[in-house]
Amino acid sequence: MEAFVSLANGLSVAIQPMNLLFALIGVLLGTAVGVLPGIGPALTVALLLPVTFKLDPAGSIIMFAGIYYGGMYGGSTTAILINTPGESASMATALEGNKMAKAGRGGPALATSAIGSFVAGTIATLGLTFLAPYLVDIAVSFGPEDYFALMCVAFVTVSATFGDSPVRGLTSLFIGLTLGLVGIDILSGQSRLSFGIPELYDNIEVTTLAVGLFAVGEALYVASRRHVHEERLEAVRGSLWMTKEDWKRSWKPWLRGTAFGFPIGALPAGGAEIPTFLSYSTEKRLTKYPEEFGKGAIEGVAGPEAANNASAAGTLVPLLTLGLPTSATAAMLLAGFQQYGLNPGPLLFAEQPNLVWGLIASLFIANGMLLVLNLPLVGLWVRLLAIPQPWLYAGILVFATMGTIAANPSPVELIMLTVFGVLGFLMRRFDFPIAPVVVGLILGPIAESQLRRALSISLGDPMVLLQSPISATLLAIALIALILPFVLKGLGRFKAVED
Amino acid sequence: MTSSPQRRIDVAGLVIALILLGLAGLIWWDMTKLQILSPYDLGPKVMPIIVSLGLTLLAVGNAIGAWKGDLPARDSLDWKPIVLILGGLACLIALIAIGGGFMIGTAILFAATSTAFGRRAFLMDLLIGAAIAVLIYLLFAKLLTLSLPAGPLEHLL
Numbered sequence: 001m002e003a004f005v006s007l008a009n010g011l012s013v014a015i016q017p018m019n020l021l022f023a024l025i026g027v028l029l030g031t032a033v034g035v036l037p038g039i040g041p042a043l044t045v046a047l048l049l050p051v052t053f054k055l056d057p058a059g060s061i062i063m064f065a066g067i068y069y070g071g072m073y074g075g076s077t078t079a080i081l082i083n084t085p086g087e088s089a090s091m092a093t094a095l096e097g098n099k100m101a102k103a104g105r106g107g108p109a110l111a112t113s114a115i116g117s118f119v120a121g122t123i124a125t126l127g128l129t130f131l132a133p134y135l136v137d138i139a140v141s142f143g144p145e146d147y148f149a150l151m152c153v154a155f156v157t158v159s160a161t162f163g164d165s166p167v168r169g170l171t172s173l174f175i176g177l178t179l180g181l182v183g184i185d186i187l188s189g190q191s192r193l194s195f196g197i198p199e200l201y202d203n204i205e206v207t208t209l210a211v212g213l214f215a216v217g218e219a220l221y222v223a224s225r226r227h228v229h230e231e232r233l234e235a236v237r238g239s240l241w242m243t244k245e246d247w248k249r250s251w252k253p254w255l256r257g258t259a260f261g262f263p264i265g266a267l268p269a270g271g272a273e274i275p276t277f278l279s280y281s282t283e284k285r286l287t288k289y290p291e292e293f294g295k296g297a298i299e300g301v302a303g304p305e306a307a308n309n310a311s312a313a314g315t316l317v318p319l320l321t322l323g324l325p326t327s328a329t330a331a332m333l334l335a336g337f338q339q340y341g342l343n344p345g346p347l348l349f350a351e352q353p354n355l356v357w358g359l360i361a362s363l364f365i366a367n368g369m370l371l372v373l374n375l376p377l378v379g380l381w382v383r384l385l386a387i388p389q390p391w392l393y394a395g396i397l398v399f400a401t402m403g404t405i406a407a408n409p410s411p412v413e414l415i416m417l418t419v420f421g422v423l424g425f426l427m428r429r430f431d432f433p434i435a436p437v438v439v440g441l442i443l444g445p446i447a448e449s450q451l452r453r454a455l456s457i458s459l460g461d462p463m464v465l466l467q468s469p470i471s472a473t474l475l476a477i478a479l480i481a482l483i484l485p486f487v488l489k490g491l492g493r494f495k496a497v498e499d
Numbered sequence: 500m501t502s503s504p505q506r507r508i509d510v511a512g513l514v515i516a517l518i519l520l521g522l523a524g525l526i527w528w529d530m531t532k533l534q535i536l537s538p539y540d541l542g543p544k545v546m547p548i549i550v551s552l553g554l555t556l557l558a559v560g561n562a563i564g565a566w567k568g569d570l571p572a573r574d575s576l577d578w579k580p581i582v583l584i585l586g587g588l589a590c591l592i593a594l595i596a597i598g599g600g601f602m603i604g605t606a607i608l609f610a611a612t613s614t615a616f617g618r619r620a621f622l623m624d625l626l627i628g629a630a631i632a633v634l635i636y637l638l639f640a641k642l643l644t645l646s647l648p649a650g651p652l653e654h655l656l
Binding site: 164171174178181185190192223226391393394402405415418422425430448451 | 511512515519522525526529530533534536541542543545546547550553554557560561564569570571573574575576577578580581583584585587588589591592593595596601605608609610612613614615616617618624627628631632635639646647648
């Protein structure tokens with residue numbers, strides 16, 4: 001009940017004309033950049049952060065959330081029409097979706113993914129609405145050591161548990177943690193890893209890191225292997241509308257996809273790849289038309305796409321209630337909050353209920369807008385794919401550098417951007433995941449301050465981390481999540497030998 | 500830089516491990532210069548110690564991976580576009596550092612990137628880049644009231 005009242009209050013914030021406008025700008029921008037190959041929602045928010053910091057906080061956070069949801073819709077369009085998904089979460093969609101587009105059923109593929117995204121997004125946002133107050137109640141009782149332990153869980157799951165290689169994932173995380181050390185330590189006033197460079201004293205900007213890794217790094221990487229890889233755009237042929245048969249085959253995968261996506265997104269586990277692939281393999285197993293899989297089965301688009309959106313909404317649960325970002329985009333949203341001096345977590349629900357619930361309510365509105373805008377305007381979005389690649393990447397780099405110097409007018413900031421770009425290029429080349437670096441930079445200093453608070457209360461005794469039952473349990477979970485991939489890898493090797 | 504399935508030891512992977520080890524050492528050295536204010540706990544030193552030790556372990560892990568040749572296969576690399584894009588960025592940084600404003604630098608960056616992606620119309624792209632720079636300048640400076648580093652050209656607007 002409490003959730004309903006809060007949501008109704010939030011709705012009254014969200015339907016203010018200015019906020020509706022921000023939501024509309026957000027979903028339009030999000031869809032546009034989601035469609036563009038090479039720009040994901042994380043980069044969009046990163047690019048827009050410095051540009052928006054003089055705007056109204058509620059409005060721009062609503063806009064960022066619109067970008068987040070819009071980016072998911074746009075990404076699936078690209079996955080279906082070009083066989084190169086912009087983000088790993090759309091990989092499962094591309095499997096069947098691109099086959100459908102090649103077979104002249106691009107329209108129904110886009111429709112089932114848009115409607116499935118709407119269904120999943122709405123259910124998952126409802127889940128967020130009802131789950132959030134409970135989590136806030138639990139989180140209020142957390143001490144600093146419990147928070148630190150919770151962040152350890154997030155660190156491990158984001159970097160090690162679900163990636164290709166736990167060692168490379170953890171390496172990325174620790175690069176992020178290292179960058180988080182740079183600058184003046186707030187508690188003691190001493191500078192760390194700054195080497196006398198004034199720009200380094202006030203910490204490394206999350207936006208500079210994210211824009212460097214995602215925009216410059218991606219541009220360098222794509223340019224360096226243009227000769228290997230060529231993209232081809234499928235035209236949307238046939239009717240946009242789904243037949244009765246399509247509906248019948250789609251609605252169950254939508255719901256099953258949501259059931260996979262939301263819980264996995266809501267756990268501090270990060271990554272939409274797991275639920276999308278779980279959904280894909282489930283649909284493949286349950287379908288009545290197994291012969292169509294691999295040739296363009298609509299279930300294989302409907303399920304993963306719903307899972308993708310549900311997990312995106314699920315990610316907002318730990319972000320808003322605990323201040324815990326579990327994906328690169330969530331980390332950028334957190335940076336968006338911090339830009340206005342707001343810290344997501346239980347306190348934010350108490351201090352700024354209008355802002356939080358206004359944001360949650362506007363997620364419903366954004367979702368509705370996306371459904372209405374996406375299908376009729378799909379022709380317009382597809383035209384964005386016709387922008388020549390040289391101009392697209394040149395434009396991205398120009399906007400990236402301009403945004404960076406608008407925030408910090410100093411050549412040193414641009415040098416850092418370039419260095420992070422080279423880092424992003426090397427990480428892509430050697431297959432290190434990018435998201436843990438961003439999460440490490442933004443969450444590292446928060447984890448450190450919680451750890452030090454816990455240690456100063458216990459007069460320096462590290463056993464405090466094990467004496468709190470919550471903290472001890474969470475650390476045990478983190479340890480299991482750390483060891484599990486190594487054990488499973490061993491099992492996988494064993495199985496491979498057996499085959 | 501290309502790795503073939505036959506080769507066992509991945510040299511690039513070993514270099515990565517060495518860099519991580521160096522980074523761990525750097526953090527440790529930097530940590531030793533910090534002062535502890537409270538007699539009870541390590542204060543600002545706690546996190547650097549954790550990160551430094553973690554990086555050392557990961558350096559070992561990466562080295563083992565490289566030794567076994569566990570790194571994923573890599574495509575061949577075209578260096579020319581990388582040099583072009585980084586060169587464009589360097590021009591922009593240099594121009595801003597000497598007070599030349601961002602507009603010329605932005606135009607050069609746009610044209611260089613576009614060339615890196617295979618277009619052969621440098622002068623045309625230079626003009627397009629300049630036009631985009633003017634648009635962004637007007638958008639940022641007039642609409643969003645953000646300041647961009649100005650040089651002689653920007654003062655004309």
